Amino acid sequence: MDEFDVVVLGGGPTGENLAERAHAGGLTVALVEAELVGGECSYWACMPSKALLRPGAARADAERVAGAREAVTGALDAAAVLRRRDSFASDWKDDGQVDWLNGAGITLVRGHGRLDGERRVVVDTPDGGHRVLTARHAVAVCTGTRAALPELPGLAEVRPWTSREATSSSTVPERLAVVGGGVVAVEMATAWRALGSEVTMLVRGQRLLPKIEPFAGELVADSLRESGVDVRFGASVTEVRRDGPVTLTLDGGETLTADEVLFATGRVPATADLGVESVGLDAGKPIEVDDTGMAVGVQGGWLYAAGDVTGRALLTHQGKYQGRIFGTVIADRAAGRELDLAPWGRSVATADERAVPQVVFTDPEVAAVGLSLEQAERQGRRVRAVDYDLGGVAGASLFADGYRGRARAVVDLDREILLGVTFVGAGVAELLHSATIAVVGEVPIARLWHAVPSYPTISEIWLRLLETFRG
Incomplete structure (x- = not known):
């Protein structure tokens, strides 16, 4: 003892x-x-997943800038990506x-x-x-x-991927089915599609990233489809079986065949x-x-x-x-x-209750902190959502040709402080901590006017949101 x-x-x-x-x-x-x-983050979640995602994001960033775009040729080197991933997982030691x-x-x-x-x-x-x-x-x-797995006929024999297998696989599946529409689902669909997999997403609901502002899931879904991912909403799996490949039966009787299936259905x-x-x-x-x-x-x-x-x-x-x-x-x-x-x-x-920050490392990235508009209204607060097109900021147009994105600030009208902020767009993860400080510090909007963003950076979105609020 x-x-x-x-x-x-x-x-x-x-x-x-x-x-x-x-x-x-x-x-x-x-x-x-x-x-x-x-723990999980070091070996089967945060570190290996972001290592898988970063090469695809770097290539996408280059392809959105004239001059750099012409220098990008060929596909990602999957073997090199997986080796780099392994190093960030410390080779599981x-x-x-x-x-x-x-x-x-x-x-x-x-x-x-x-x-x-x-x-x-x-x-x-x-x-x-x-x-x-x-x-x-x-x-x-x-x-x-x-990982939470549903009770489905044949699931145990199929040997499905969970987030662990999805972040540690040593090979790129030719065809990958992803069941779910949350963070793990969208990130792994993004990563393995960039590495060459044919990806089909089966989402039981009608939106991706349901806990974040609705426009975030919409922009991510659009981007996934443009990359070649088959995103299907209202799709429920009723049965799975493996005979070499995996066969998934959907609730309408349709079948889908994949080499691997990832169940990203919660924890x-x-x-x-x-x-x-x-x-x-x-x-x-x-x-x-x-x-x-x-x-x-x-x-x-x-x-x-x-x-x-x-x-x-x-x-x-x-x-x-x-x-x-x-x-x-x-x-x-x-x-x-x-x-x-x-x-x-x-x-x-x-x-934990007022200012939880989160980044979803898709393309575009999603970065959010605090309350969404729906959450604030559900709490009975008197609020206003202030939206702005991120592509209209000078720094964003320099960052990428045809930059697409959106920002929202949820303002407490009684105290004129921010309750939540959401950014969607390339490179927005690094904007999030400024938003977190504003929410945690309950910084009055009148004082935020004196936080001058450097020009021309994407952080000028702060000025645009304040201008929109003041009208």
């Missing part, structure tokens, strides 16, 4: 950040990880991450950990043994999510085999936490959770944000230090 001040379950970015902040606050920390330290943990003074425990009552974790170690860890102050669950919290029942929680459900990260419904104030497993904001950077705050909270409570619980205080994750 080993005793630590804090035991962290899950060694992804969220768990690493929480462990580091708890240790920086003076506590001893053990981090339990069953797979690779660095976690030596560097382990070195960081050791340097930070955090104890790594390899194996599958599960809760076993109050402040107690049992780890099934790789050698077939068991190790019992107890926590003096807190156990923090940072185990993330896993579920990784709590099914975590022993949460031993502390009165439901297996397979998110762990609800308050704004300090403490689990709701667990007596004693010792159980915390952070990241995707909480269901608050399923994004790596948001999980890291929670990890930093909640790790500090654990250390402060252990030391008897006073917490700062006011909105935007150092002890609460206020941004």
